[in-house]
Amino acid sequence: MVDRAIIAPTEGAQRKAGLGQGIILVISGFLPILAIISLAPAVPTILDHFHDVANASLLVPVLVSAPGLAIAVLAPFAGLAVDRLGRRPLLVWSTLLYGIAGALPYFLDGLHAVIASRLLLGVAEAAILTIVNTLIADYYDPAGRRKWLVIQGVTGSALAPAVIAASGVLTELRWNGVFLIYLIALPIFLGMYVLIFEPEKSTTPQARSAEGDGPVPSFPVRAVALYGAVTLLASTIYYVFIIQGGLVFREVGVDSPSRVGTLISVASIGVPIGTLLFGYLGKRATALQLAGFFALLGVGLTGVGLSGDYRIMLALLLLQQMGAGMTVPSLIAWAQGVLPFAHRGRGMGIWASCFFLGQFTSPFVVAGAKALTNGTVQAAFVTMGLVALAAAGAALAALLSAKPSPLDAVP
Numbered sequence: 001m002v003d004r005a006i007i008a009p010t011e012g013a014q015r016k017a018g019l020g021q022g023i024i025l026v027i028s029g030f031l032p033i034l035a036i037i038s039l040a041p042a043v044p045t046i047l048d049h050f051h052d053v054a055n056a057s058l059l060v061p062v063l064v065s066a067p068g069l070a071i072a073v074l075a076p077f078a079g080l081a082v083d084r085l086g087r088r089p090l091l092v093w094s095t096l097l098y099g100i101a102g103a104l105p106y107f108l109d110g111l112h113a114v115i116a117s118r119l120l121l122g123v124a125e126a127a128i129l130t131i132v133n134t135l136i137a138d139y140y141d142p143a144g145r146r147k148w149l150v151i152q153g154v155t156g157s158a159l160a161p162a163v164i165a166a167s168g169v170l171t172e173l174r175w176n177g178v179f180l181i182y183l184i185a186l187p188i189f190l191g192m193y194v195l196i197f198e199p200e201k202s203t204t205p206q207a208r209s210a211e212g213d214g215p216v217p218s219f220p221v222r223a224v225a226l227y228g229a230v231t232l233l234a235s236t237i238y239y240v241f242i243i244q245g246g247l248v249f250r251e252v253g254v255d256s257p258s259r260v261g262t263l264i265s266v267a268s269i270g271v272p273i274g275t276l277l278f279g280y281l282g283k284r285a286t287a288l289q290l291a292g293f294f295a296l297l298g299v300g301l302t303g304v305g306l307s308g309d310y311r312i313m314l315a316l317l318l319l320q321q322m323g324a325g326m327t328v329p330s331l332i333a334w335a336q337g338v339l340p341f342a343h344r345g346r347g348m349g350i351w352a353s354c355f356f357l358g359q360f361t362s363p364f365v366v367a368g369a370k371a372l373t374n375g376t377v378q379a380a381f382v383t384m385g386l387v388a389l390a391a392a393g394a395a396l397a398a399l400l401s402a403k404p405s406p407l408d409a410v411p
Contacts, residue, residue, distance in 0.1 A: 036067075038178060039063075048175070083345040090127050091135070136148050146283070149329040166181060223338040228354045237384055252307065270320070
């Protein structure tokens with residue numbers, strides 16, 4: 001008997017994606033984010049539980065970051081598998097693996113075993129992140145892609161506070177209770193099984209006309225190398241505040257964790273605003289979008305670094321968060337636009353790898369910036385802000401150049 005999950009539900013006729021497919025992809029796209037933010041309230045409790053384990057203070061942060069490192073290493077291979085084996089089967093079964101691997105630490109009591117399960121979770125995340133972004137490009141035309149990327153960004157911003165609150169409640173019940181939150185992937189798996197179908201080549205007439213039925217186009221090496229390098233730079237800057245935010249508030253006298261959390265929550269209003277700004281600028285040249293989010297990140301980080309009062313810092317942080325809200329959808333839309341169907345999985349896997357590699361490298365870059373300045377986090381913020389402003393200037397120069405540029409995405 002043939003497994004129905006391996007074959008698209010609709011054979012022969014071209015099936016058109018609609019609201020159901022968009023919703024399940026948006027929800028699925030939140031799963032890798034959930035893996036990052038869900039452990040934030042639980043880290044002190046997990047550290048207390050493993051306090052007798054050698055090097056626990058180092059290994060517990062590794063436990064948190066392990067999925068991101070797995071994505072950085074494995075996403076290109078996941079993308080290659082997607083192009084060769086198909087989108088649907090890998091997405092469906094990777095989501096089931098996500099739910100199982102994510103909840104597994106609830107049944108474990110060894111730190112190294114928990115880290116191993118987190119690496120397995122990263123394998124599933126690498127496939128999910130790659131395929132979700134690939135299918136958004138497969139299912140929808142450029143206008144549809146922008147719409148669903150905006151919805152994805154706004155939805156993530158709305159769900160994050162609820163996830164953090166639920167994580168805190170589960171952690172109070174038991175030291176590893178937070179890992180039960182990953183079981184949310186199981187109903188998502190069922191939704192995928194029903195709604196997700198395998199695109200035959202492209203579900204948009206424009207893309208079918210552009211790609212034709214001739215030989216498979218060559219892999220766009222130059223364009224992928226460019227958006228990969230820019231994504232790595234942007235991600236390194238993007239994670240500066242996410243990782244170092246609490247420390248920078250401490251340098252202006254805000255020591256209370258609850259107070260810092262409140263201030264960051266207020267500033268995070270800028271994230272959905274930035275996502276909506278992408279929705280407006282998404283119709284314009286890619287270089288303009290890059291210049292926009294790099295400029296907001298740069299002004300925000302530089303201003304935060306120069307502020308001596310937390311109230312001024314908060315106002316400038318709002319700009320940085322607007323830039324953060326623009327960053328991810330702008331980079332994804334750029335990558336989606338330059339990739340032909342035959343190489344879209346591989347190309348989006350490279351994008352995911354570069355983005356999560358930036359998460360890994362960001363703390364080391366900030367440490368280097370601190371060493372080159374006066375040794376404060378604020379000074380490092382100024383340095384990273386100036387780098388972002390320089391990147392914005394380079395994007396504007398590309399925009400004003402008369403020469404054709406791979407920054408210009410093709411539908």
